[in-house]
Amino acid sequence: MKKADATRLTILEKAFELIYVKGYQATSVDDVIATLQVTKGAFFYHFRNKDEMGLAVINELMFPIMYNAFVKPLSKTLDPVMDIYAMIKNLLFEVPELKVEYGCPAGNLTQEMSPINPEFSIALSRVTEQWKKALMTSILNGKKSGTIREDVDAQQVAYFIMAGYWGIRSLGKLDNSKDCYITYLKELKSYLRSLE
Numbered sequence: 001m002k003k004a005d006a007t008r009l010t011i012l013e014k015a016f017e018l019i020y021v022k023g024y025q026a027t028s029v030d031d032v033i034a035t036l037q038v039t040k041g042a043f044f045y046h047f048r049n050k051d052e053m054g055l056a057v058i059n060e061l062m063f064p065i066m067y068n069a070f071v072k073p074l075s076k077t078l079d080p081v082m083d084i085y086a087m088i089k090n091l092l093f094e095v096p097e098l099k100v101e102y103g104c105p106a107g108n109l110t111q112e113m114s115p116i117n118p119e120f121s122i123a124l125s126r127v128t129e130q131w132k133k134a135l136m137t138s139i140l141n142g143k144k145s146g147t148i149r150e151d152v153d154a155q156q157v158a159y160f161i162m163a164g165y166w167g168i169r170s171l172g173k174l175d176n177s178k179d180c181y182i183t184y185l186k187e188l189k190s191y192l193r194s195l196e
Contacts, residue, residue: 004045007038007046011047012057015027015032015054015057016057016105018035021102023108024109029043029049051120058109058124058127059126063130065097066130066131067130069091071130073090074137074138077138078142079145079147080138080148081192081196084192085185085189088188089185091165092169092178092181092184100172101173101176103169104169104170107166109124128162135158135162137154140154142195149195164188168181
């Protein structure tokens with residue numbers, strides 16, 4: 001990797017960390033620069049402004065991470081009940097970058113920035129749309145393989161699971177505890193089994 005590319009990636013990674021902890025609006029360009037061994041000139045060589053950096057964080061860091069964690073596990077499933085449950089459990093308990101005290105990075109940014117910046121809304125919609133499609137496809141595949149009832153509405157299931165995940169991440173953030181995740185997972189398992 002070229003030095004300039006490595007510098008850009010380092011800026012994005014540090015920006016992501018700060019935004020996740022502090023929120024987008026509370027994170028300044030100076031905050032990002034202060035935590036790195038780069039000058040303001042180096043920052044502005046890579047990004048015209050903070051919003052360009054923020055969009056790059058979504059498109060270049062968050063989208064691939066979310067694709068690998070939320071979409072890929074469902075890409076070839078024939079047993080969505082088990083695979084969706086395993087994916088959500090993994091996201092809540094096994095991904096060290098996702099901290100209970102900070103909630104869901106995509107959910108946080110969606111709540112904070114979508115109402116005030118249409119470009120952020122579009123970029124974040126791209127991220128969540130991929131997850132919704134993966135959930136719907138897994139349910140449709142389950143119908144084909146006979147593991148999901150024919151009368152199940154794939155879109156309703158996708159929205160319900162997405163809302164539940166973001167909601168429980170927010171409750172965990174409020175409590176600064178994973179205890180609520182355990183209760184949620186029990187109910188999620190029961191719900192998913194009702195689709196069989």
